[in-house]
Structures are given as C-alpha cells and as structure tokens.
C-alpha cells in the first residue's frame with residue numbers, strides 16, 4: 071500500500087472492554103456488511119480478538135441491528151455489559167466508526183444517538199482528467215490517471231475515510247470541466263464510473279459529476295446550449311436517461327456557469343434560475359439534484375471603476391431569483407462573498423435565501439491559506455461561519471447541505487502536509503454536527519492520528535487551534551485579503567492584483583487603505599439587512615478583524631486598544647511570524663514522539679512556513695512603511 075490510513079490507523083489498545091470480544095448480528099446490505107468488516111478489522115488492529123457469533127448472544131457483545139432503508143440515524147446504546155448499534159446499513163457504518171474512535175480514545179460505553187445536521191455532506195474535487203488538480207497541493211489525482219477516470223484500491227480507502235467522519239458524497243471532477251472530463255457524461259466512461267459509484271456506494275458515499283453548461287454544443291453537436299431550446303432540453307434529458315441508468319450511484323451534477331469564463335445561461339439572455347431548472351428537470355426522474363454555484367461575478371473589471379464591487383455580485387445576481395429555483399436545485403455559496411480569503415464575512419446570500427435550498431462551500435484545499443505548506447487549521451473559520459446569526463437565524467440552521475473543495479491528492483499522506491489531514495477530519499465531523507467544539511475536534515484528531523502521548527496531544531492541539539490566527543497575522547490583515555502573488559496565490563505581492571481585472575482592490579495610498587463598503591461606499595453592507603449591516607457599516611462597531619473588508623480608513627485610525635491601524639498591522643505581522651517560529655520550535659520538541667518520517671516531513675513544512683512568513687512580514691510591513699513613511703513605534707526593522 072503506497073498511502074497511509076490517516077486517523078483510521080487504529081493503535082493498539084490494551085484496555086479494550088470485554089464486550090468487544092463478541093460481535094452479534096448479521097447485516098444484510100453491502101453497507102451493513104462493510105460496517106461489520108470495519109468493526110472486526112478495527113478491533114483486531116487495536117489488539118482485540120473479536121469473534122463473530124452470528125445471531126447467538128452468549129455474553130457481553132456488540133450487537134449490530136440493521137434495518138432496511140437509507141436513513142442515517144444512528145443509535146448506539148448500552149445493552150447490559152455490551153453495546154447495541156441500530157440503524158440502516160449506512161448508519162451502521164457511522165456508528166461503527168464512532169464506536170471505534172471512542173474505544174481508541176479509551177472510552178468504554180460511548181453511547182450516541184444522532185442524525186446528521188445535513189443530508190448532503192460532500193467533497194468537491196477539482197481534479198482534471200489529465201491527472202492534475204486545480205489548486206491541488208497534495209500530488210496528483212487518484213481519480214484520474216493517464217487522461218481517464220480510474221477505480222483503484224485507493225478509491226475504496228478514500229470512501230472509508232469519508233464515511234468514517236460522516237461524509238456521504240463526492241464530486242469527482244473539476245468545476246472547470248475541460249478535456250476528456252467533458253466525456254464523462256457521454257457514455258465513454260460509463261463502465262468505470264459505475265465501478266467508482268459502486269465502490270463509493272459501499273461506504274454510503276454518492277457520486278456527483280461536474281458538467282459543462284455548453285455540453286449540448288460541444289458534445290451534442292447542437293447549434294446552441296440555450297436552456298429554453300427544446301432540442302437542448304431533449305439532449306440533456308436523453309443524456310441523463312442513459313447516464314443515470316448506467317451509473318446507479320450518481321446523485322446529480324455540480325455546475326459552474328457564467329463564472330470566470332465558463333459558459334452559462336447569461337450567454338443566451340436567460341437567468342441563472344432558467345439554466346439551473348433546465349438541468350433540474352433532466353435529472354429529476356432519477357432523484358438527481360443540481361448543485362448550482364453562485365460564484366458569478368465580473369472577472370473583467372476595469373480597475374479604474376470604483377462603483378463595481380465584486381463582493382456584491384452573488385447577492386445581486388441570485389437574491390432576486392429566490393423562489394424561482396426548482397426544489398431539486400441547491401445554490402452553492404462560497405463561505406465568503408469574494409473567494410476563500412483567510413478572513414471574510416459570511417456571504418450575505420447565505421443569510422438571505424428563503425425559498426431556495428443552499429449548500430455552503432468551504433475550501434479545504436488551502437489555495438489562499440498556505441497551500442498545505444503552512445499549517446492553517448480551518449475548523450475555527452468553519453465554525454465562525456456556521457455560527458453567525460443573521461436576522462432569520464444562524465447560518466448553520468439555514469443551510470440544506472455543506473461541501474468543501476477537497477485537499478486530497480495521491481501523496482502517500484493524502485494531504486501533502488500531514489497536519490492538513492486535520493482539516494478533512496474536522497470538516498466531516500462538523501458537517502454531521504456543527505455544534506462540535508473546535509478544541510475537541512483538534513484533540514480527537516491528534517489522538518487518533520498520533521496515539522495517546524499527552525505531550526503530543528497537547529502540543530499539536532494547541533498548534534492547530536492557533537494556526538489560522540497566526541497565518542492571518544503574518545499575511546493579510548483585518549479582512550483586507552488579496553495581497554498574494556497573482557495566479558499562484560502563494561507568497562506576498564501587495565500590489566499584485568491592484569491594476570488587474572479581478573475586482574480585488576485595496577486602493578492603498580500614503581494616507582488610507584481599503585474599500586468603503588458601507589452606505590457611503592459600495593453599499594455592500596446593506597445586503598446584510600439593518601442589524602448586521604448596520605454593525606458592519608459603522609467602523610466603531612464593526613468586528614476589528616473585518617475592519618478593512620468593510621472600510622477605507624486612514625492609517626492613523628485608532629483601534630479599540632488605542633493603537634493606530636498601521637501599528638496594529640505592523641504588530642500583527644511581527645507577532646504572527648514570532649508565533650509561527652514558536653510553533654516550529656514546539657514541533658521540534660516532539661522529535662522521538664512522532665513517527666520519524668512524519669516528523670521530518672512536517673519539520674520541512676515548518677521550515678518553508680517560516681521562510682514564507684518572514685517574507686510576508688517584511689514585504690507587507692515594508693510596503694506600508696514605504697507608502698506612509700511612518701516607522702514602527704517599537705523601532706523594529708522595516709526596509710526601504
């Protein structure tokens with residue numbers, strides 16, 4: 071095997087309770103059987119000697135009671151001196167992984183009665199058919215090799231990982247559908263897609279595909295892809311009839327339309343709802359769904375134009391269409407209004423939709439958050455997004471589903487940075503239960519991955535918990551974002567996006583910095599309604615970490631603690647860098663306690679993180695010093 075088992079690498083546990091020696095119950099479904107197998111194998115890996123007793127119960131045991139159906143409710147309860155797990159086949163899987171996790175962490179009777187918060191909990195792969203991964207930082211694709219989709223032993227291992235944290239879907243290919251991936255819906259790859267669907271399905275994971283809105287033109291040979299054209303509708307109908315019959319595990323399509331040059335309904339003068347509904351109708355007979363991305367904005371903005379505000383675009387396009395989408399369409403909304411920066415407010419669209427289902431999209435692939443070379447644990451960001459309360463309740467209560475851009479690849483450790491696997495773990499667990507606390511998730515992941523050594527658990531948990539703030543401090547301050555190198559999005563380049571077409575400007579002068587998004591500026595804050603919007607619009611009330619997202623301010627603006635805005639930025643950069651150094655040192659202190667190969671790999675990543683953090687600190691601070699000629703109050707070095 072050329073890849074690791076991540077948190078499923080169960081460690082020996084000498085204190086397994088007696089009941090783990092007997093397993094009673096004979097699940098009938100594929101998923102139920104997979105659950106039984108996982109239980110047997112997991113207990114054996116922990117040093118147990120479980121005996122399968124069929125339906126005979128002769129003493130304390132784990133009883134698996136499977137009922138038919140597809141619902142996901144898990145009941146895991148104590149039964150005498152043993153445990154009973156009750157649920158559908160896929161629920162048995164979730165229950166078994168829960169039980170194994172808790173046994174691995176030393177619990178005896180981890181009772182659990184739970185249903186997932188969202189029916190769709192999935193990963194979006196930006197994998198291309200040529201094996202490359204857009205914004206991938208962990209090697210190449212394990213879904214596509216040599217230009218074709220493949221089903222391998224790793225597909226199954228991947229499905230296990232997803233099921234073990236409660237995820238139940240994955241979209242195989244990049245939303246920017248190109249090359250051979252355009253053929254995924256034409257019949258050419260039905261056989262292998264079916265195999266992938268079945269392999270994932272054994273672990274309760276549904277298969278989704280990204281499709282191009284222009285497929286009727288490019289693959290169908292029609293003269294148009296106009297969603298209201300009867301021939302186009304027929305083409306999609308026929309295509310889906312064949313595809314869904316050939317690939318039984320298929321759940322639906324993910325669509326990036328009218329976004330960053332992709333084709334979409336706007337080309338034909340149609341609305342986003344008309345485009346999405348046409349596809350929704352085509353997949354409806356098979357219970358299919360359409361995940362329609364809201365990442366629609368002008369990427370050909372003139373930087374001189376101060377009226378257009380990219381942050382407004384998604385709400386302006388989609389909010390007026392609320393109520394017009396078919397009920398098997400989910401609008402897929404990135405967590406922030408712009409694009410996965412280290413700090414953005416929650417997308418106001420997620421707070422606004424009332425009659426349309428929505429799926430929130432996070433990005434585990436660390437495109438703007440250190441590209442899996444820097445440690446940046448995203449659970450605190452996910453929680454802060456889900457917990458935000460708008461006028462009609464918290465974000466987490468308004469969503470119908472959650473997805474994330476996957477951070478996996480064919481690297482042996484799956485995620486490039488060994489500690490980035492904690493992002494995948496936490497994401498899955500939060501999709502199941504958004505009430506889970508970040509600290510518990512960090513601790514559990516660390517224990518499951520590295521075993522019970524308390525020094526390791528404490529050190530790594532602390533690192534994970536502070537890593538997002540540390541990254542934020544030494545990179546882009548106070549919600550400003552976009553100080554990165556254009557294109558690659560790695561490393562600092564404060565003016566890199568300034569005179570470009572992407573709508574991501576800070577318009578820094580020698581006196582002021584930021585875009586005013588309150589009523590006197592672009593009016594973006596109005597999209598949040600009076601209460602939240604009023605808070606964001608008022609610099610004095612606006613949460614400081616978002617100050618420069620919402621406001622244009624002089625460098626001499628006084629922060630709540632009396633420091634100037636500029637001094638706060640200087641200080642954050644010095645502090646962030648120092649904290650990154652402390653993290654790297656803390657990791658060095660774990661030598662001998664972590665498997666040597668993992669220890670060495672992470673140490674290398676920390677070296678690069680430190681090099682890059684220093685670069686960020688000095689470039690951003692010196693850039694502002696050169697603009698303002700205001701020195702650091704503490705006399706630390708800035709460079710002219």
Ligand code: GCV
Nearest residue numbers: 196204205245246326365409
């Ligand atoms: C898949 C950003 C990324 C693109 C990505 C796009 C999207 O702009 O840089 O690589 O394309 O988001 O989410 O569609």
